[in-house]
Amino acid sequence: MENDDQYTLDYAPSAVQHLGVGLYKQLPQALIELITNCWDADATKVNIHVDYTQRTITVADNGNGMTHDELNMDFLRVARNRRTNSRSGLSPNGRKVTGKKGLGKLALFGIANRIQVCSIKDNKKNSFEMNFNVIQNTPDNRKYHPLALHVNEDTSESNGTSITINDLTVHRITPIKNLVNALSKRFDKYSKSNFLVTVTDNKDYIKELDESAFKESIKPSKVEYTYVFPDDFEQDIKRDNALKELKNRDISGEVFTGPTPLPASAQGFSVLSRGKLSSEHSVSQFNERSNDYFYSYATGYFDIDFIDDDLKNDYISTDRQSILWNATDDLMQLRSNLGKLIALIVRRWKADRKAAKTERTKQTLHSLDAVNKVLNSPNLTESDRELLEKTTDILEDDKSSISSHEKKKILELTSKHTDAYKRDNSVYLELIPKNFSVPNTVGSKIRRLREEMVSAATDENNTDKFILSQGLLLRALLDTTTSAVLIKNREELCSLHILNKNEGKNENTIYNIKLGKRYKYLVYYLAAKGKLSNSNSKNVIVGDFNRLNVTSHLDQLMHDDERWPTFKTLKEIWDSLCPNLLKAFELL
Template sequence: MEQKELQVTFDINTIDHLGVKLYSTIPPMIAELVSNAWDADANNVYINFKNEGEKTITVSDDGIGMTFSELNDYFLKIGRNRRVEMHKDETDGGRKVLGKKGLGKLSMFGIGKKITISTVKSGIKNTFVMDYEQLKDCEGNVYKPTVIDYCIKTDEKNGTSFFIEHLSRKSDFDIERLHRNLQTRFHIYSDKFVVHINDDEKYEINSNDIPEDKCQFIWKFPEDFEKDFDTETYKFKDLFEFGKVKGVQGKIYTSQTPLNKDVQGIVLFSRGKLVQEHSSFDDRANDNFFQYMSGSFDVDFIDNSFDVDNCSTDRKSLAWDIDENEELFKLQELIKKLVSIAQKKWREQRKAEKKRKVSSHGYDVDEWIKALNPAERPLAQKLTNAIIENDDIAEDIAADYIGCIKDMYSFEGFKQFTAELDELQELDNEHAIKLLTDWNTIEAKEYAKIAIGRVKTIEQFEKFIQTNASERDVIQKFLEEFPWLLDAKMSKFEREITYTKLLKQKFNDESILPESNRRLDFLCTNSAGVIHVIELKRPRIKLTMKEIQQICEYVEFIETQSPQTQGNVKGFLISDNMTYEPGANKYRKGLEKEGIFIKSYSDLLAEARRYNDDLYKMYEDISMKKNNKSDK
């Protein structure tokens, strides 16, 4: 059988403007191929994004496929209006045809420069390659794709596949985002038309339904808006009737939390295909509402004509600026009005929902305000409204804030302070609200922060002990920086003080000193005025009677030279090896009655940790009491 040629007649400017430049992002290009699969009565579309190595995209379907002549006469014919040419707007399977402009095949050149297309129909397979660089260089505006398979018999099932390579992108495909975007581009998904992405079930698209966990409120048109239009002017009643007559159907929904920007706003579908990307339909869309709002409407009537085309070429928006198109103008006004009504409903319902959740924490806002005297109610109402209507404050936090305000409302100083804030019009500011509600816990929180920081310091000190760090170069310097490790109440600290300096600066004693000028590791005082004489030893040094006698001499010297310190001097010998030579341990126990202690570094760390744990527990206790109060 003689191999025939495929042929594309084109204008390179058409390819560039309606392919390369118009479809410069992946989602609309993929949407064109999904649309082709729908029109081919496919039940499944398989999309594979390959990130490893050279990036490629494969899109295949199980539709009816195409013969060689159909490729030439239909698929490769640019600008073919299928509905006009076939005099029908339904497929053989009874689906409404989505294709209209005959430009979808150009979309692939906006993403990749080489396209391999393979199609099977009735056991016959045809495969060919379109190369953008070759297309640009051909003469006479006639391009002949390279035929790979010409009418080959095959056992493969009907269907068409597109293999796109030589992509310009370098970064990996964001599969999550592509899935989300593709899901919002059609209203044709069902168990009879499923899109599979990378053979991953979580990215399978088989439904147009909005996941329930994404929605807080949903309003459907027309049923949930009819009463709102009944109370409006004749103009708006006319818009409502227009929507019903034209078969407009859809919904606006809001989420619990702000939505991703790429799904905020209203999308419009005609015949199940996107004709208007996400839009707020509001020129002043700076309200928080628009961060939470999304929705979709089916407006099939705008694309029912074989001849009139209300859609932009890239299907991103309707041609709203078409002169004297009264139907498009009315549709736009209708959607604007629905968004405005939904915005009002959202505020009312969100406020009621937040009040209900706050009440479940034990704070019935309305009942509490009702119990106040008439002079107090306006400010209390404004305070609670500022909290409940603030979209940035979650329900549980709002309950805490209102609980605090309720508890503190009996204090005149608190009411005076809030009144001053009210005059400054600051009550809608979350920082001002937080300032009002933190009085009860601020001190405890500060203690808790200190405790958390100290625990980290304790952990670092433990590492020094475990590695047998030098007492002079490491341990002394560390304790000088953090004296509370020695005593949680330590307030003053001096390092390696001589007896002379000790007596002159600390005890103001002019007595004659012995000539010896022995050095101490530490001499510290705590907040009670008790002097601590501290002698440090390297953690793994074995203690002998010599070390014990040395600390005793230090304490005795100070008490002898400065009688006013009698009973207020304590000695500490610190190491981490508690193995004593014979007789030393018995001698040690007797010294504790005289205020001389031998401790391990482990003892110090345990005491410091216990004290700081108590600080943190203080904060937890206050928080628990606060929570218990809110449960009543």
């Protein structure tokens, strides 16, 4: 019979190596097992103290504590499913118990050789020390008895349990701030009033883990969007059975996205059950083909308690790194439903980002005076607007490394290449009438000639080049427009006796008509179509054309390398031709 004063590890000593040491090799994972034990013991305060000099760690709580018998039956009895021995898996105070397999305490031997356990309950103190080296040397046909330190010793101390981890075997103890962050990520029941965990070290560091700890540990440093289930999806839940099923099973969660891609270690989603991490962060948590760029921006979690509610079957891996999704049809369906929820979030995220980018583009464009003037110019064309918006879209891409100053310079340079800027800022602005524009219904050649005119009108340093380009382009525009109108309407022109049969025979015969005569026919046709103010104005218009020697001046530019029309002459020609060209465009 065992000595009643003894502590006994109720398992083959060799099993400790297989079940415990190999379970966790990192400090945070091992410590979280102790924190959740404190939760299961109804503790409201827990203190974790790390002494980096002495290489010891103490975890102390103010929970229910354990008697000598309870230490033997509950703590030292390995693989005991405590949920089957409690009120439907609840603690004495009604908390959902997180422990299940009874292996967590063995995990401590993955990071240390000696563990001291001290528990006080009902004014009795009991404590012992487990030594991994002694456990290893204990034959399987014998029981291992931890070293008794206190057995039912009277005390006035309050109930609670403390575990001291000595002789750490990890080469480097996790830095305190990293440790706090890792503990925060693995549990979501911290609370100032109900379960406050305080982490301290031997250099006076102190950090309280409360309600904000978990979310703050997984959220990006800058959050662009947050999607909360089920709160943000009530309308979708009404339409989608998959989402409806998730809500009916009390599944909740949040997805956070950053404005730029997150570090790889921060990407993906985790699953919590009863507040405890059940599955590590993973981008493929709910979809094996998660290759959408959304996943590099997103992080989040989902609370799925029912996964861990089964008192007999276990669907969470022992190291709590993953969920056995393929274990049952129910879990496979659950994963599929969660995948559909994520797909919906992806669509929302893309729409939100597109809308935000459009707004940023608008704000950026209107924040620069030079660009703003172009956007508000009466000469702004649709191609101008598209050029500026597309340029801004590229510059506002979150993958762009271009500085704000460089973006400003690029946009200002781009604005100077717009038609509106060229027309508004040309030295020869007064040459081209402000109301002259070519509608989109007119052929592409005529519209292109107009664009070339605007482009050429900004050469401020070379007057001869300007006169040459504008004169030649005007000659081409006049030639093309008159020919296009006569060719398109030649049958009607013949019936009106404006064209004779030989002239209107085909396209080539029209091309052979001299420019002055073609312009005359165009004006007569405009009069016949009621486009002129009165019937006599056609003769005035034709007379002006001849008086200004339009053909002669424009032909000089092509044939005479000595003589140039003056700016004044070119201006008079433009003013004379512009109203009739605009009316001609209406006939095309």
